[in-house]
Amino acid sequence: MNGAHDLGGGHGHGPIAPDPNEPLFHGDWERKAFSLTLAMGFTGQWNIDQSRFARESMAPGRYLETSYYEHWSHGLEVLLADRGLVSEAEIQAAKPIGPAKPVQRILKAEDVVATLQKGGSAKRDEAGVGPAKFNAGDRVIARNINPPTHTRVPRYVRGRAGVIDRVHGVFVFPDTNAKSADEKPQWLYAVRFEGQELWGPDAEAGACVYVDLWDDYLDPA
Amino acid sequence: MPHDGHHHDHDHGSELAETELRVRALESLLVEKGYVDPAALDVLVETYEKNVGPRNGARVVAKAWDEPDYKAWLLEDASAAIASLGYTGRQGEDMIVLENTPETHNMVVCTLCSCYPWPVLGLPPTWYKAAPYRARSVSKPRSVLAEFGVTLPDATEIRVWDSTAETRYMVLPMRPAGTDGWSAEQLADIVTRDSMIGTGLVEAAS
Numbered sequence: 049m050n051g052a053h054d055l056g057g058g059h060g061h062g063p064i065a066p067d068p069n070e071p072l073f074h075g076d077w078e079r080k081a082f083s084l085t086l087a088m089g090f091t092g093q094w095n096i097d098q099s100r101f102a103r104e105s106m107a108p109g110r111y112l113e114t115s116y117y118e119h120w121s122h123g124l125e126v127l128l129a130d131r132g133l134v135s136e137a138e139i140q141a142a143k144p145i146g147p148a149k150p151v152q153r154i155l156k157a158e159d160v161v162a163t164l165q166k167g168g169s170a171k172r173d174e175a176g177v178g179p180a181k182f183n184a185g186d187r188v189i190a191r192n193i194n195p196p197t198h199t200r201v202p203r204y205v206r207g208r209a210g211v212i213d214r215v216h217g218v219f220v221f222p223d224t225n226a227k228s229a230d231e232k233p234q235w236l237y238a239v240r241f242e243g244q245e246l247w248g249p250d251a252e253a254g255a256c257v258y259v260d261l262w263d264d265y266l267d268p269a
Numbered sequence: 270m271p272h273d274g275h276h277h278d279h280d281h282g283s284e285l286a287e288t289e290l291r292v293r294a295l296e297s298l299l300v301e302k303g304y305v306d307p308a309a310l311d312v313l314v315e316t317y318e319k320n321v322g323p324r325n326g327a328r329v330v331a332k333a334w335d336e337p338d339y340k341a342w343l344l345e346d347a348s349a350a351i352a353s354l355g356y357t358g359r360q361g362e363d364m365i366v367l368e369n370t371p372e373t374h375n376m377v378v379c380t381l382c383s384c385y386p387w388p389v390l391g392l393p394p395t396w397y398k399a400a401p402y403r404a405r406s407v408s409k410p411r412s413v414l415a416e417f418g419v420t421l422p423d424a425t426e427i428r429v430w431d432s433t434a435e436t437r438y439m440v441l442p443m444r445p446a447g448t449d450g451w452s453a454e455q456l457a458d459i460v461t462r463d464s465m466i467g468t469g470l471v472e473a474a475s
Contacts, residue, residue, distance in 0.1 A: 053382060063401060064396050065396065067395065070394055072392060079314045080292045080293065080295075080296050080310070087305040087313065088299065113281055113284070114285075121288055121291065134299070138298055157309040163359075165358040165359075167359040168359070171363055202380055202433060204408075219434060219436075236434050236436070255411065256427070256428055257428075258430045261433070
């Protein structure tokens with residue numbers, strides 16, 4: 049979706065202002081937004097692409113005015129409501145109204161460290177998907193697509209020409225995984241775009257951008 | 270920022286207070302409904318507050334500086350080389366390490382959200398997740414680096430890596446002069462988080 053999250057190339061957002069003494073979490077509510085999101089992710093009611101789409105769906109004005117963990121808590125609420133796990137009325141009342149729905153798994157304290165260390169790769173078996181469409185050095189164009197649903201091809205590369213830098217392997221395709229949990233595994237590449245191609249005469253000299261893009265985002269140039 | 274700061278702070282302040290209340294309500298609801306184990310929430314937070322942070326990445330970098338074979342492995346198969354030090358898992362399952370040289374400087378961003386290699390760097394700082402860096406790092410990397418106090422020669426190519434997939438990138442910064450004979454722990458001490466994102470350089474200063 050062409051939401052406020054797709055920030056690459058934008059102007060007017062102000063200085064970067066790194067804070068060398070920044071705490072990891074700014075208050076307990078950030079700790080809660082973070083840990084609740086991870087713990088609920090483990091219940092298996094949605095995948096990571098659905099979770100990203102829920103965060104992106106925040107109204108653009110509000111997205112830009114709020115912080116990272118506000119995006120996270122918004123995304124969590126959207127998913128919980130959509131899956132019928134927690135209703136708006138329950139959040140207002142701060143107590144359960146209906147009975148709990150069963151979930152696939154519950155993350156226990158003693159399993160947290162091992163679960164995090166195990167992770168869950170999005171890499172899939174290369175057998176069955178056919179050979180990679182492109183090889184390192186091939187020239188490609190990022191498709192100019194504008195789906196209102198989740199996608200990972202940023203606006204600033206759409207319609208632009210680049211060169212395949214490397215082939216990463218076969219990975220879950222986010223667009224279909226977000227829409228219907230259809231992983232549609234396909235080849236993923238790092239694609240190099242020259243600064244001039246992306247930003248024209250306003251590009252800085254000697255700078256380029258590498259973007260990870262899947263087969264379904266690319267055409268031969 | 271090109272807006273009325275006072276007005277913005279006021280609006281955002283009340284919105285934040287609202288978010289805080291809602292997050293607190295969510296926590297008690299999710300615990301009461303049995304979807305989350307409250308003790309698990311504490312372990313999740315503790316893991317990233319105490320155990321998983323940029324010190325892990327610094328050890329990877331120090332080892333690569335110290336051992337040419339390890340460095341070659343790291344650049345060839347970063348996931349395996351990093352896993353050999355025990356740093357694995359969530360948001361770092363498929364790692365790529367990018368080597369900085371006098372000719373090439375790499376820096377990492379996620380313009381679409383804030384993807385970041387958690388097992389080696391921990392959770393990202395606010396500036397990495399906020400709009401200014403996500404917007405400008407891809408279009409004006411030299412000016413972004415200048416905001417971090419980094420100025421590179423014109424002849425150094427800058428490569429910005431936008432983390433749009435589940436591959437996670439870490440930069441292998443250049444080893445500074447004057448560190449010959451240093452132990453791996455001494456080397457790890459000077460490796461900064463920003464140098465592994467690509468917005469800083471490593472200096473040998475004590």
